[in-house]
Amino acid sequence: MWRRRKQRDTSVPVLEELRAQWRERETALRKARREEQLISKRLLRDLTEEGAHGSDDHMLEENAQSHFMSVEQIAKLIEDLQREPEQMITPLTALRHSLRRNDVRLMFTRVEDSMRVLVALFTCPFTDIQMEAARCLHELSHSNELQVSMACLPATPYLLTYLSGYSQQFTVLCLYTLGNLIVDSEEVRNRLLLQGVIPTFAKCTQSPHMDVQEALGYAFSQLLQSKEAPEKIIPMVLESGLTQDILRILLSCTEEWFGVAIEMAWCLHYIVSSHVNNALLISQGLVSKLVPFLIEKAALITKQESLDLELLICPVIRCLGNLLGEVDSSGTKVEVQDGRLLIALFVFIQHFKDEHPFMVRECLWAVNNLTVQDPVWTSALLNFNLLPALLQLLAHSKDVFLMIATILHNIADLGLGYCQQLREKGVLPCLTPALRDDDIQVARISLELLNKLLTYCPDVAGDFFHNSGLQIIELHKDKPDLQQQVQAVWNKYQELIKGTSGPPSMD
Numbered sequence: 316m317w318r319r320r321k322q323r324d325t326s327v328p329v330l331e332e333l334r335a336q337w338r339e340r341e342t343a344l345r346k347a348r349r350e351e352q353l354i355s356k357r358l359l360r361d362l363t364e365e366g367a368h369g370s371d372d373h374m375l376e377e378n379a380q381s382h383f384m385s386v387e388q389i390a391k392l393i394e395d396l397q398r399e400p401e402q403m404i405t406p407l408t409a410l411r412h413s414l415r416r417n418d419v420r421l422m423f424t425r426v427e428d429s430m431r432v433l434v435a436l437f438t439c440p441f442t443d444i445q446m447e448a449a450r451c452l453h454e455l456s457h458s459n460e461l462q463v464s465m466a467c468l469p470a471t472p473y474l475l476t477y478l479s480g481y482s483q484q485f486t487v488l489c490l491y492t493l494g495n496l497i498v499d500s501e502e503v504r505n506r507l508l509l510q511g512v513i514p515t516f517a518k519c520t521q522s523p524h525m526d527v528q529e530a531l532g533y534a535f536s537q538l539l540q541s542k543e544a545p546e547k548i549i550p551m552v553l554e555s556g557l558t559q560d561i562l563r564i565l566l567s568c569t570e571e572w573f574g575v576a577i578e579m580a581w582c583l584h585y586i587v588s589s590h591v592n593n594a595l596l597i598s599q600g601l602v603s604k605l606v607p608f609l610i611e612k613a614a615l616i617t618k619q620e621s622l623d624l625e626l627l628i629c630p631v632i633r634c635l636g637n638l639l640g641e642v643d644s645s646g647t648k649v650e651v652q653d654g655r656l657l658i659a660l661f662v663f664i665q666h667f668k669d670e671h672p673f674m675v676r677e678c679l680w681a682v683n684n685l686t687v688q689d690p691v692w693t694s695a696l697l698n699f700n701l702l703p704a705l706l707q708l709l710a711h712s713k714d715v716f717l718m719i720a721t722i723l724h725n726i727a728d729l730g731l732g733y734c735q736q737l738r739e740k741g742v743l744p745c746l747t748p749a750l751r752d753d754d755i756q757v758a759r760i761s762l763e764l765l766n767k768l769l770t771y772c773p774d775v776a777g778d779f780f781h782n783s784g785l786q787i788i789e790l791h792k793d794k795p796d797l798q799q800q801v802q803a804v805w806n807k808y809q810e811l812i813k814g815t816s817g818p819p820s821m822d
Contacts, residue, residue, distance in 0.1 A: 417459075
């Protein structure tokens with residue numbers, strides 16, 4: 316979360332708008348993730364296409380068109396599926412191909428005995444039939460129709476039971492099917508909770524197989540994103556100790572397990588961002604473990620040619636940002652001892668600023684939470700000479716400007732010495748274009764920062780009013796939303812010329 320400065324009541328509207336923008340950007344970021352993994356169901360094409368890796372959705376749709384089945388054909392197929400085991404594979408395969416069509420999925424669930432027969436085959440003792448039935452269930456789980464997911468409910472206890480099944484491929488298939496079903500309704504999720512989905516997932520964290528761990532991360536992230544997760548699910552996850560398993564897997568992932576690390580990082584993010592019991596996570600050393608992780612990734616970032624590295628770093632930084640924003644009952648915030656974290660965040664900013672600008676916002680959010688009312692981290696930022704890098708980003712975008720202005724306000728809040736350093740580093744010339752901006756939000760936070768500089772460092776007043784300061788005041792004096800900020804700056808000007816012939820009128 317974005318931590319507020321206690322001394323700055325006028326900034327609350329800006330921060331509320333930032334939070335709203337943050338929610339919108341998080342939704343957009345999820346859509347941008349690889350294969351839209353977070354917001355859409357996942358279809359295992361390598362399993363359902365018999366090895367046709369890389370088939371796209373258009374090809375799947377074309378193939379599905381040739382596998383339409385009428386209600387009568389489905390009913391006949393159900394009869395065929397109740398024959399001798401050696402005669403079931405062909406009709407099951409035909410069914411699987413037809414279930415790629417949404418209309419066939421709906422018709423299938425409406426045919427009498429269809430799900431009962433399919434679940435019976437899923438639980439039969441013949442492994443080849445069981446696998447083909449599992450593939451059919453997986454196709455059904457990919458439907459966006461609630462009726463279809465509800466029809467799959469009788470299979471959920473078996474899907475959970477078979478997570479400790481006879482083959483890695485079968486376990487992966489069951490996990491992705493569960494992940495797809497979890498999306499559909501609270502009723503499905505409630506049923507899974509009663510059936511023990513969380514302790515079952517906890518057992519899966521001990522699997523030595525990469526594919527199983529990645530599938531687990533997908534299914535688990537679907538559960539953690541649900542609207543009732545903070546109230547019903549995450550407390551159970553924290554009690555089970557599952558977060559420690561997630562963290563263990565994340566920190567131990569090699570480059571080959573990159574996909575697993577991404578899934579686990581997002582799972583951890585959903586737990587932390589719920590704010591259910593972050594004090595517990597902090598007491599378990601989550602911050603002290605994430606900081607070295609980010610420092611290590613920053614050291615390798617120019618050497619590692621991973622196309623999706625931002626998808627791993629983003630949720631980890633967001634976790635850390637949330638935890639850095641936590642304060643205990645005494646008002647004490649989380650302590651971080653390693654100054655290399657600040658360097659790492661700026662490495663990420665420079666590396667991602669052009670291709671993945673959302674990463675700039677994530678990193679600045681964490682920098683804000685490090686520096687707010689904290690002279691140690693603020694001094695580190697100045698001593699590491701990172702201020703020029705911040706000032707260069709002021710023109711990057713509006714929301715980046717707002718975050719940087721907030722960080723600059725954190726620095727100015729600490730008093731005379733810090734404001735003098737801001738002046739010496741040329742903050743005022745960088746701020747002047749924003750002071751002229753027609754955007755109320757940009758102008759407001761710029762005027763607030765200017766007022767803070769004027770309060771602690773009178774020399775800034777001379778710099779400002781000798782360089783078009785009065786014209787800037789005149790530009791905003793009639794804007795109702797800026798009256799408080801304009802008046803504060805005007806008062807500083809009056810103090811500056813006090814004892815002379817008197818201030819000119821604002822009218």
